[in-house]
Amino acid sequence: MAEPSTGDPMLARQGPLRSLASRFSFITAALVFGVVATILAYDLHQNTFDAGEGVLLCLIVILSAAISFFTSRWLTRPLSQLTASLTSARNGQLQPIPVSKTGDEVEFLGETINRLMNGLATSQKALVEQQGLLEKSIQDRTTQLEEAMRSAQAASRAKSEFLANISHELRNPTNGLIGMLDIAIDRELSRDLAEQLRIAQSCGFTLLSLLNDILDLSKIEAGKMTLEKIPFDMRVLLADCIQAHQPKAGENSVSLRAEVSPDLPQQITGDPLRIRQIITNLVGNAVKFTEHGSVEVRVGGQFIESGVFLVEIAVEDSGTGIPADKLLSIFDKYTQADGTVSRRFGGTGLGLAITGSLVELHGGEVQVESELGRGSTFTVTLKCEAEAASGEPRKTSPAATVPATPVASGSAARILVVEDNHVNQKVVTAVLRKRGFCIELANDGQEALNKLEQSSAFDLILMDVQMPVLDGLEATRMIRKDSRWDGLPIIAMTAHAMNGDKERCLEAGMNGYISKPVHPSLLLSTVDEFLLQKIS
Secondary structure, rough: OOOOOOOHHHHHHHOOOOOOOHHHHHHHHHHHHHHHHHHHEEEEHHHOOHHHHHHHHHHHHHHHHHHHHHHHHHHHHHHHHHHHHHHHHOOOOOOOOOOOOOHHHHHHHHHHHHHHHEEEEEEHHHHHHHHHHHHHHHHHHHHHHHHHHHHHHHHHHHHHHHHHHHHHHHHHHHHHHHHHHHHHHHOOOOOOHHHHHHHHHHHHHHHHHHHHHHHHHHHHHHHOOOOOOEEEHHHHHHHHHHHHHHHHHHHHOEEEEEEOOOOOOOOOEEEEHHHHHHHHHHHHHHOOOOOEEEEOOOOEEEEOOOOOEEEEEEEEOOOOOHHHHHOOOOOOOOOOOOOOOOHHHHOOOHHHHHHHHHHOOOOEEEEEEEOOOOOOEEEEEEEEEEOOOOOOOOOOOOOHOOOOOOOOOOOOOOEEEEEOOHHHHHHHHHHHHHHHOOOEEEEHHHHHHHHHHHHOOOOEEEOOOOOOOHHHHHHHHHHHOOOHHHHHHEEEEEEOOOOHHHHHHHOOOOOOOEEEOOOHHHHHHHHHHHHHHOOO
């Protein structure tokens, strides 16, 4: 007897006698066969069997088989429909199933399944709608984040450009101010006028220091502060820092002294400019807040692994001290331990914030111990590269750090100064001519190229970067393309002092870099260095 197909592979694997229709047909056939066999056996035993009775029994068997077949189909069709619908639902097709109006349990089961299907379909529709809303929300949020990132990047670029421009615009007049004051002080003046000029120059250096602090802080916040790796002598660096603060210490009747451990290597590889800045900030603060007493700087350290030396710098003073509740906040930007500090001693509260950031860049840490009225001790550790020395380190005298006079000064070397600012022209010209150099001036890069074409007998070029007509970088690239000037030193002398400016100058073909305002001694020593290299 045929069995309705459900399309379900699980039902197909059950075999022909496992379904309800097969079982019903088999039982019915077995029952009819048993009755007919019993009648036949009885008649044969009684010898009463005849042909008519045989035909009747055959008709009964056929009729029973037909009834069984149609009855099984009638009973199993609704169940087959339910099975097919459940299979479709399992495959994700939540459609109502046709229910036979039999008025029995099969009809009730079908209606229950339909209610379940409707509930699942409603839930699935809500889930799809919610998923769509979620995807749209994610897309909108991603778009907002991308827009915010673009805005932040644009703001960062605008900030960098603003800092570069403001640095250039502030350094140029500061260079003229300090340079002209330095030239004026070098003349024969009355004592009162010389004192007034020195005070004005001191104010100029204070302004320059503040400008440098602001730019450094901006570079640190932008993550653009990088450290160089240059071998240097810590003893010489420390002696320079102490010597620079001796005048202020003398004014405050403060004893300023330094002590260097014999374990300190002669040569350390690191960033001497930033380490000098750390020491200068700490010593400057100690001297400023110590009205009488002493300031002592101790430098030592130890090797923590092969080739890595942990430098320890301690600055101890007997000054005003810091309240315990202010110790954690003194390294915050624009923060000072006392609100009256700025009025009494000056300052913006940037020094320690920059110091803390520079120490972190070195992979070190800074600690402070202080007691109000008894002074403070700042201890800084910095990771630097160094090689262990077999012997005792050589001690360097501070007097041997810088030559007393430039070795190439007065050599009548010809120097081309390319500078568009007339005040800066006068400052540089006065400093160089006073040492005996022959100076030619050019107001922009194109004029510098014309002068080189007219006379190639220049020994060195001092090149500004930001100029009209043709800037210093492009002018340098054009000079380097001509083999006639391969060995001509070009030194950038620019108010661009942001991170990366020096690298751009060197990539353009310049040999050196000086940021404005240029100190006369630094200018002369740099010129001497490159003139001597050219001679040798």
